[in-house]
Every structure is written in C-alpha cells, then in structure tokens.
Amino acid sequence: MTSNVRDPLIVSRVVGDVLDPFNRSISLRVTYGQREVTNGLDLRPSQVQNKPRVEIGGEDLRNFYTLVMVDPDVPSPSNPHLREYLHWLVTDIPATTGTTFGNEIVCYENPSPSAGIHRVVMTLFRQLGRQTVYAPGWRQNFNTREFTEIYNLGLPVAAVFFNCQRESGCGGRRS
Amino acid sequence: MLSSAKHNKINHSAFSVSSSSSSSQGQNKSQVTMEEVWKEINLGSLHYHRQVNIGHEPMLKNQNPNNNSIFQDFLNMPLKQQPPLPPSSSSSIVTALYGSPLPIPPPATVLSLNSGVGFKFLDNTDTLVASNPNSFEGSARFGCFGKKRGQDSDGSRGDRRHKRMIKNRESAARSRARKQAYTNELELEIAHLQTENARLERQHEQLKMAEATQHQVKKTLQRSSTAPF
Numbered sequence: 001m002t003s004n005v006r007d008p009l010i011v012s013r014v015v016g017d018v019l020d021p022f023n024r025s026i027s028l029r030v031t032y033g034q035r036e037v038t039n040g041l042d043l044r045p046s047q048v049q050n051k052p053r054v055e056i057g058g059e060d061l062r063n064f065y066t067l068v069m070v071d072p073d074v075p076s077p078s079n080p081h082l083r084e085y086l087h088w089l090v091t092d093i094p095a096t097t098g099t100t101f102g103n104e105i106v107c108y109e110n111p112s113p114s115a116g117i118h119r120v121v122m123t124l125f126r127q128l129g130r131q132t133v134y135a136p137g138w139r140q141n142f143n144t145r146e147f148t149e150i151y152n153l154g155l156p157v158a159a160v161f162f163n164c165q166r167e168s169g170c171g172g173r174r175s
Numbered sequence: 176m177l178s179s180a181k182h183n184k185i186n187h188s189a190f191s192v193s194s195s196s197s198s199s200q201g202q203n204k205s206q207v208t209m210e211e212v213w214k215e216i217n218l219g220s221l222h223y224h225r226q227v228n229i230g231h232e233p234m235l236k237n238q239n240p241n242n243n244s245i246f247q248d249f250l251n252m253p254l255k256q257q258p259p260l261p262p263s264s265s266s267s268i269v270t271a272l273y274g275s276p277l278p279i280p281p282p283a284t285v286l287s288l289n290s291g292v293g294f295k296f297l298d299n300t301d302t303l304v305a306s307n308p309n310s311f312e313g314s315a316r317f318g319c320f321g322k323k324r325g326q327d328s329d330g331s332r333g334d335r336r337h338k339r340m341i342k343n344r345e346s347a348a349r350s351r352a353r354k355q356a357y358t359n360e361l362e363l364e365i366a367h368l369q370t371e372n373a374r375l376e377r378q379h380e381q382l383k384m385a386e387a388t389q390h391q392v393k394k395t396l397q398r399s400s401t402a403p404f
Contacts, residue, residue, distance in 0.1 A: 008363075012356035038364060040357030077349055078342055117353065163353060172350055 008039035014161050018072050018084060018121050018144050026065070026095070027057030028124050028158035037122075041162040042171060048120075048164065051088065051099070051108035056124060056158070058095025064127040065093045066153060067102070068144055069120065071164075076115035086142040087111060087120065091133045105135045111164045117172055121161040125153035 009015045015022075030037040031053045037043075056065055069088035073080050087109050093102035111120050125148060133151060136142060148154065165171070 006359045008356040008360040011352055011359055013352060039360040040353065078346060117349075163357075172353065 009159060009161070012040060012119060012161065014072075014119060014121050014159065018070060019123060019156055019159060020145065022155040022157070022159075024158055026124060026126070026157040027055075028122070028160055029053075029055040030122055030160055031055075037160050037162050039161055043120075043162050043164050044167050044169075045110060045112040045164065046167060048162075049110045054090075054093075054099040054122075056093060056095065056098065061094045061096060063095045064091070064130055065095065065102075065157070066091045066125045066127055066133070066151075067093060067099060067122060068125070068147065069108075069122045070142055070144055071111055071113070071118050071120050073113070073116065073118040074140065076113075077117060077119075082140040084140075084142045084144060086136065086139040088122075089133070089135065091127065092130055103133075105133050106139070109139070112166070113164055114166055117163050117165040117169070119161050120164050121159060123156045124158040125155075126157050128152055 005011075007015075009019070010021075032043065032048055032050075035041070035043070035047065037052070054067060056067075058065070067088070067090045068086070070084040070086055072084045074082040074085040086106055088104075089106035090099045090102040090104050093099060111118065121144075123144065131151060136147075
C-alpha cells in the first residue's frame with residue numbers, strides 16, 4: 001500500500017481480515033448525518049440507523065463502481081464465526097456520483113452489535129463494465145474476497161471503516 | 176570438630192558433613208549435625224546474594240532466627256528465590272538439601288521427589304560440582320511437582336484460566352490496535368488539513384493581492400479613446 005504500515009486500515013487488520021493490500025485511487029466520502037466517517041471513528045447504532053450519504057471520486061462518468069459494506073466481527077470480535085455480515089451492496093455507481101445513482105442489490109441494514117466493538121468496513125471496487133450482480137441468499141458468512149473474485153472486481157480502490165458498539169457500551173474504556 | 180565443620184561447610188566439605196552424618200551411629204550426633212544443616216538451609220534460603228562471597232565465617236552467624244521452618248517450606252518456596260549461583264556455593268546448599276533426608280526420616284512426598292534427583296549426587300561426589308545446574312533445576316522442579324500432582328482436581332480450572340488469559344490478551348491486543356489505528360488516522364488527517372489550510376491561505380493572500388492591485392489600477396484616471404463624431 002502506498003501508505004506505510006501505520007495505515008489505519010492495516011493497523012486495525014481490516015487489510016488482512018477483509019481486504020487485500022491495495023492503493024487508494026478514488027476518493028470515498030461517507031457521511032452519517034453531519035458526521036463524516038474517518039477510519040476508526042466510534043459510532044453507535046442510533047447514529048447509523050439510516051443509510052449514509054456516499055460520494056465517490058473519479059473522473060469518467062462511464063466508469064462504474066461497487067460499494068460493499070460488511071461487518072467482519074460478527075457475532076463478537078473474540079469469536080467471529082459468522083464473519084462477515086453483509087449490510088449493504090450497491091453496484092453500477094457512476095464515477096463522481098453517489099450511491100443514490102447506483103443499483104441497491106442488498107438494501108441497507110443498520111449495524112447494531114450486541115457484543116463487543118465491531119469494525120464496519122465500506123469498500124469501493126471498480127467494475128469492468130455494467131454487470132448483473134446477484135444478491136447472496138443470506139447476509140452472514142459473506143466473503144468480500146470471494147465476491148470480488150466472482151465478479152472480477154479486482155483490488156479495492158478505496159475503503160473506510162468505523163467502530164460500532166451497542167448504545168450503552170463503555171467505549172472500550174473501563175473507568 | 177563441629178565448629179570446623181561449620182567453617183568448612185561451604186567449601187565443598189559440606190558432603191563430608193553429610194557423609195559423616197550418614198555414617199553416624201548415634202541419633203543425637205546426626206540430629207546435631209542436622210541442625211547445622213538446617214541452619215545452613217535457612218541461611219541459604221534467605222541470604223542468596225551473600226553466599227557468593229563464601230567462606231566468611233561471620234556470614235554464617237547472620238542466620239535467620241527462624242530455624243523452625245521445615246524442610247518442605249524450603250522446598251515449596253517460589254522458584255524465583257533460587258537463583259543460579261556459582262558452583263562452589265551451590266554445592267553447599269545442594270548437599271545440605273540432599274544430605275538432610277538421610278539421617279532423619281523425611282516426609283514421604285519429599286522422599287519420593289528426592290529419590291529421582293538427589294541420591295545420585297550423594298553417591299558420586301565427583302559429579303556433584305558438575306551437575307550443580309541440574310540440581311537447581313531439580314530443586315526447582317519441586318515447586319512444580321506440587322502443582323502437577325494436583326492437576327487432576329484443578330486441571331480444568333487451570334485450563335480455563337489459561338484460555339481466559341489468552342482471550343484477554345487477544346482482546347487487549349485488539350483494543351490497542353483500535354486505539355492506534357484511530358490515532359494514526361487523526362494524525363494523517365491533521366497533516367492533510369494543515370497542508371490544505373496552508374494552500375488555501377496562500378491562495379487567499381494571492382487573491383487579496385490581485386484584488387488590491389486591480390483596485391489601484393482603477394483609481395488612476397485613464398484616457399480612453401473618444402468617438403470622433
């Protein structure tokens with residue numbers, strides 16, 4: 001990755017558990033209400049109840065992108081046997097636009113973890129062309145890597161993640 | 176003879192004491208020598224550092240008043256208190272250790288523990304010095320044996336504790352990674368915002384300058400061409 005080992009995506013093991021190392025090439029802005037999502041931001045279920053505003057970069061409107069939103073720490077980070085949980089899947093997003101212009105294959109389901117602090121990852125992939133994507137039969141045990149292989153999406157072009165825990169969580173701090 | 180034995184105890188002649196005690200006929204005589212040995216053990220157990228400068232009689236007198244500790248207490252002491260010592264000093268403790276069970280009937284557990292490791296040292300004094308590191312390892316094992324013997328009853332407890340510890344470690348590692356990732360992200364953002372801010376400020380300055388010069392130009396009157404009607 002162009003950024004060194006200190007890249008938040010690497011330190012948090014998002015690259016590793018969910019994605020392969022990649023270089024950012026397209027801008028990705030995810031905003032929940034007034035809050036723009038930066039890596040590692042702490043968000044509670046109440047703050048992510050509705051789908052966020054997603055704006056992507058690029059230049060050529062003829063390029064199409066896919067957005068995948070997963071939670072790799074289900075049901076709990078210490079025992080993620082349901083890794084990954086698919087929250088949202090939008091395809092055919094034209095460059096410089098947002099998810100509202102795309103095709104919502106799997107509708108947005110708001111994260112609401114009950115145990116532990118979960119990472120929620122949103123990844124952007126470049127499509128080779130407009131393509132038909134079939135929704136998986138269920139949301140859990142999703143595999144982003146496999147999905148990208150099936151649809152020839154290649155490496156990610158952008159990604160961002162935030163941390164989500166239950167509303168009354170202590171924020172990972174005891175005192 | 177006792178005093179000389181006491182003096183020579185640390186200099187390899189410790190087993191002369193033990194051998195003499197082993198070959199002793201009278202119970203009284205062995206008990207007296209045993210007391211010496213026990214004192215040495217207590218001394219050894221509590222003044223490890225000083226034992227490096229062995230051979231000083233005054234040191235022998237700095238004994239722990241608590242001479243009533245039993246042999247098992249010495250054995251059951253935590254392993255940390257048994258640091259590696261130079262062979263000359265360790266021999267005294269070792270022989271004191273292994274010499275003691277002979278004259279008096281030792282507790283059953285101690286005897287069984289000893290039998291595997293200790294007796295051979297007494298039989299062959301030549302190998303004593305050479306095998307000193309092993310002796311400490313053997314004595315170190317005494318502390319573990321207690322735990323291993325009770326493994327059946329609280330083995331599952333130990334396992335569960337171990338698993339819990341591993342899980343806690345992983346959780347702690349995740350927590351640290353989370354914190355570090357967020358910190359790195361903030362630092363990157365700060366750097367990015369600072370450069371952008373600098374760029375925008377420069378741009379702002381340039382625009383201000385451009386506007387000022389334009390303003391100046393406007394103030395001076397200029398002659399423009401007039402239509403020749």
